[in-house]
Amino acid sequence: MYTLFYYPRNASLAPHFVLEALKVPYQLEIVDRKKNAQKSAQYLSLNPTGRIPTLVDDEFVLFESGAICLYLAEKHPEGQLIPSDPVQKGVFYQWLMYFTTTIQAELMIYFYPERHTQSALMYDDIIKTQQTRLADMFAIVNRHLSGKSYVVNEQFTICDCYLFMLCIWADELNTPPLQFEHLAKYLRGMAKHPVIKKVCEAEQTDLSPYK
The missing domain is CATH 3.40.30.10 (Glutaredoxin)
Incomplete structure (x- = not known):
């Protein structure tokens, strides 16, 4: 186990x-x-x-x-959480790397500005900068999700698990994921997925914003 x-x-x-x-x-x-x-x-x-x-x-x-x-x-x-088709697998790795090494990393700077400067006077500036950077990143994801129910190949994959997690973290941004048309539609659909619902219930994570 x-x-x-x-x-x-x-x-x-x-x-x-x-x-x-x-x-x-x-x-x-x-x-x-x-x-x-x-x-x-x-x-x-x-x-x-x-x-x-x-x-x-x-x-x-x-x-x-x-x-x-x-x-x-x-x-x-x-x-089947990783596509088997080589092209779709490449797309899968592209987005997973973007989520893990770019969006997640930038969110960590936003949440922990004190780790990236020795001056407390810089905290607000770092947070403000990250707000803009993250909005630009979610805009890229938003464009990709136009007309899509999943990140890759109309198939529930690790990418969907990861993106939903990051969007939950980002719900406090000035421009949160739910303010992007296609991303919001995607998130509302994902919030109905039985896996997402069961895990969020177990972790007492409120899904009501996605209704």
């Missing part, structure tokens, strides 16, 4: 979606960020980065949300 070390609304959300979509046995182990449990010696022995999530598969331990999602999907190809 898989064990996912998680915290609600954290980067563990995408792997949680993947586990549920694959219909494989798994259990959740909460890492209480309010108590800084991700920095405890016990957790650091599993994940030296001190970040969430971590996946344990018997004696194999894996961290980094994107890596966990890919590992699970490739171990269970019957779940």
